[in-house]
Amino acid sequence: xxxxxxxxxxxxxxxxxxxxxxxxxxxxxxxxxxxxxxxxxxxxxxxxxxxxxxxxxxxxxxxxxxxxxxxxxxxxxxxxxxxxxxxxxxxxxxxxxxxxxxxxxxxxxxxxxxxxxxxxxxxxxxxxxxxxxxxxxxxxxxxxxxxxxxxxxxxxxxxxxxxxxxxxxxxxxxxxxxxxxxxxxxxxxxxxxxxxxxxxxxxxxxxxxxxxxxxxxxxxxxxxxxxxxxxxxxxxxxxxxxxxxxxxxxxxxxxxxxxxxxxxxxxxxxxxxxxxxxxxxxxxxxxxxxxxxxxxxxxxxxxxxxxxxx
Amino acid sequence: xxxxxxxxxxxxxxxxxxxxxxxxxxxxxxxxxxxxxxxxxxxxxxxxxxxxxxxxxxxxxxxxxxxxxxxxxxxxxxxxxxxxxxxxxxxxxxxxxxxxxxxxxxxxxxxxxxxxxxxxxxxxxxxxxxxxxxxxxxxxxxxxxxxxxxxxxxxxxxxxxxxxxxxxxxxxxxxxxxxxxxxxxxxxxxxxxxxxxxxxxxxxxxxxxxxxxxxxxxxxxxxxxxxxxxxxxxxxxxxxxxxxxxxxxxxxxxxxxxxxxxxxxxxxxxxxxxxxxxxxxxxxxxxxxxxxxxxxxxxxxxxxxxxxxxxxxxxxxxxxxxxxxxxxxxxxxxxxxxxxxxxxxxxxxxxxxxxxxxxx
Numbered sequence: 001x002x003x004x005x006x007x008x009x010x011x012x013x014x015x016x017x018x019x020x021x022x023x024x025x026x027x028x029x030x031x032x033x034x035x036x037x038x039x040x041x042x043x044x045x046x047x048x049x050x051x052x053x054x055x056x057x058x059x060x061x062x063x064x065x066x067x068x069x070x071x072x073x074x075x076x077x078x079x080x081x082x083x084x085x086x087x088x089x090x091x092x093x094x095x096x097x098x099x100x101x102x103x104x105x106x107x108x109x110x111x112x113x114x115x116x117x118x119x120x121x122x123x124x125x126x127x128x129x130x131x132x133x134x135x136x137x138x139x140x141x142x143x144x145x146x147x148x149x150x151x152x153x154x155x156x157x158x159x160x161x162x163x164x165x166x167x168x169x170x171x172x173x174x175x176x177x178x179x180x181x182x183x184x185x186x187x188x189x190x191x192x193x194x195x196x197x198x199x200x201x202x203x204x205x206x207x208x209x210x211x212x213x214x215x216x217x218x219x220x221x222x223x224x225x226x227x228x229x230x231x232x233x234x235x236x237x238x239x240x241x242x243x244x245x246x247x248x249x250x251x252x253x254x255x256x257x258x259x260x261x262x263x264x265x266x267x268x269x270x271x272x273x274x275x276x277x278x279x280x281x282x283x284x285x286x287x288x289x290x291x292x293x294x295x296x297x298x299x300x301x302x303x304x305x306x307x308x309x310x
Numbered sequence: 311x312x313x314x315x316x317x318x319x320x321x322x323x324x325x326x327x328x329x330x331x332x333x334x335x336x337x338x339x340x341x342x343x344x345x346x347x348x349x350x351x352x353x354x355x356x357x358x359x360x361x362x363x364x365x366x367x368x369x370x371x372x373x374x375x376x377x378x379x380x381x382x383x384x385x386x387x388x389x390x391x392x393x394x395x396x397x398x399x400x401x402x403x404x405x406x407x408x409x410x411x412x413x414x415x416x417x418x419x420x421x422x423x424x425x426x427x428x429x430x431x432x433x434x435x436x437x438x439x440x441x442x443x444x445x446x447x448x449x450x451x452x453x454x455x456x457x458x459x460x461x462x463x464x465x466x467x468x469x470x471x472x473x474x475x476x477x478x479x480x481x482x483x484x485x486x487x488x489x490x491x492x493x494x495x496x497x498x499x500x501x502x503x504x505x506x507x508x509x510x511x512x513x514x515x516x517x518x519x520x521x522x523x524x525x526x527x528x529x530x531x532x533x534x535x536x537x538x539x540x541x542x543x544x545x546x547x548x549x550x551x552x553x554x555x556x557x558x559x560x561x562x563x564x565x566x567x568x569x570x571x572x573x574x575x576x577x578x579x580x581x582x583x584x585x586x587x588x589x590x591x592x593x594x595x596x597x598x599x600x601x602x603x604x605x606x607x608x609x610x611x612x613x614x615x616x617x618x619x620x621x622x623x624x625x626x627x628x629x630x631x632x633x634x635x636x637x638x639x640x641x642x643x644x645x646x647x648x649x650x651x652x653x654x655x656x657x658x659x660x661x662x663x664x665x666x667x668x669x670x
Contacts, residue, residue, distance in 0.1 A: 216534045223501070
């Protein structure tokens with residue numbers, strides 16, 4: 001084993017790139033769950049974003065436009081979930097799973113002609129002064145714009161939920177939709193907006209996969225990233241800052257174990273690969289074992305159907 | 311006898327007018343795929359083989375297929391459904407379908423079953439077939455050894471099964487013959503298809519100075535990652551040509567061409583001459599093909615690689631020809647000795663010079 005062949009600067013840089021898709025999807029899903037809706041269709045929305053972003057970037061040559069349209073596409077797909085669960089009161093778990101299947105099928109249909117093509121990718125930013133810093137510059141300040149946007153989004157979501165009135169309403173809807181309704185808040189409208197925000201974020205995450213991280217379109221290319229995003233939300237116990245930690249931990253461990261293997265380490269790699277999932281289970285156990293502490297973590301109305309006449 | 315034939319033809323002629331389709335039912339050839347046809351690699355190539363069957367026999371054959379069938383209980387259901395719905399021959403194209411294929415074959419003795427990459431033939435109506443991909447690995451290994459500037463070459467491995475270990479050994483053996491200083495880095499990703507993870511594995515190796523990457527996974531992501539290095543890193547198409555990534559980073563490719571086998575076997579069903587076989591064909595039969603070697607490879611290296619292809623195709627050279635030692639230095643093959651198929655198909659050790667262990 002030759003650990004000196006691992007370059008920590010490049011390692012950190014590649015962890016940031018690797019974690020960005022799941023960070024984007026997870027922060028969106030956290031907002032959705034904060035509003036009391038469990039959308040298991042993250043995988044479907046991500047892959048829709050991946051294919052639409054790729055198609056737009058190929059046809060226009062503008063990857064940023066690809067990201068924008070991917071966000072719209074993710075939001076539109078999630079709207080179907082919103083209408084079904086909020087207006088027609090369908091079961092959220094089943095509808096979310098259905099959304100995943102629809103997304104996977106639809107994306108392979110749309111993406112068929114684009115297989116094997118190469119799209120324009122996002123340029124790495126060259127930030128004056130910061131990018132030129134030794135080591136730190138290469139680690140943190142020479143990524144593409146979406147990496148910084150994802151970090152900005154985490155801060156924005158945190159501030160929105162903590163300091164704004166709208167954020168308070170969203171949390172109220174997620175904790176007790178009946179009380180929120182009695183106070184005159186539009187529960188369904190709030191949840192619809194949250195669902196669309198979640199869809200847009202998942203779409204961005206998917207587009208990051210197909211436009212920056214891989215960068216190409218391959219059928220089924222999200223390969224479970226959406227489910228990891230769902231696990232991260234639980235891991236983070238519905239807090240924005242912890243979502244960031246969770247995403248970097250999940251992404252980081254994948255990259256780290258591959259780097260350790262490439263450096264010649266063969267023992268314990270499997271354990272490292274499974275550790276994020278074990279930690280997620282552990283967190284779940286801790287949350288449910290400590291009711292007093294756990295009760296203010298998971299939104300109380302999570303996954304429950306709301307009907308105004310009840 | 312003649313009179314009976316005459317009567318039969320008369321009857322056939324009579325029905326020809328009423329229902330022409332009845333005169334000659336097309337043979338139904340069915341395919342079970344483990345991934346999407348659009349993977350650009352393994353499943354894509356099997357589907358190319360299926361299309362070649364249709365092209366060869368035209369209206370005499372109908373082809374049907376099902377994509378992304380999980381290896382497990384679902385596979386048995388899908389294969390049974392195909393057998394019930396009139397398939398005459400069913401190709402199951404992944405290792406994990408082995409038991410399901412044999413189980414269904416027991417219930418449908420009149421249907422022919424062909425299982426790819428497995429070894430169980432429990433019933434007379436089950437054949438197995440595979441490709442000698444290690445022949446292709448030998449050729450690209452030679453190119454890798456000659457082309458590397460950093461003397462570090464990488465291999466993205468899927469699962470620790472004999473098929474993959476065989477590929478790693480063949481690749482390294484020939485890289486080392488071309489360049490004694492070469493070092494092999496193996497990274498296990500435990501998946502056949504996960505583009506993001508395959509890309510991450512390629513990135514990890516590139517960051518550590520690897521400049522030639524080959525993959526034993528199904529997507530084109532490792533090549534896409536290598537492409538980010540502006541020509542400093544090269545790789546090879548795997549299972550399919552992946553020509554879109556040429557002339558660099560894709561400098562050559564190992565193509566699985568299933569068409570000759572599929573055409574032959576469906577033809578045997580049509581003629582009624584189908585018999586159980588255990589087929590393991592490679593370059594001589596045209597089932598393992600090296601895709602176009604691009605100009606990025608120096609001309610003399612291309613000539614050497616072509617020489618190796620010709621020798622393997624002519625049956626003059628076997629990639630596993632001694633002397634070869636195992637990783638711990640104990641002799642495996644003596645001077646001039648050629649590995650037996652059985653040994654290769656159960657290969658569970660690295661050859662001398664590869665560092666690290668095969669995970670369990």
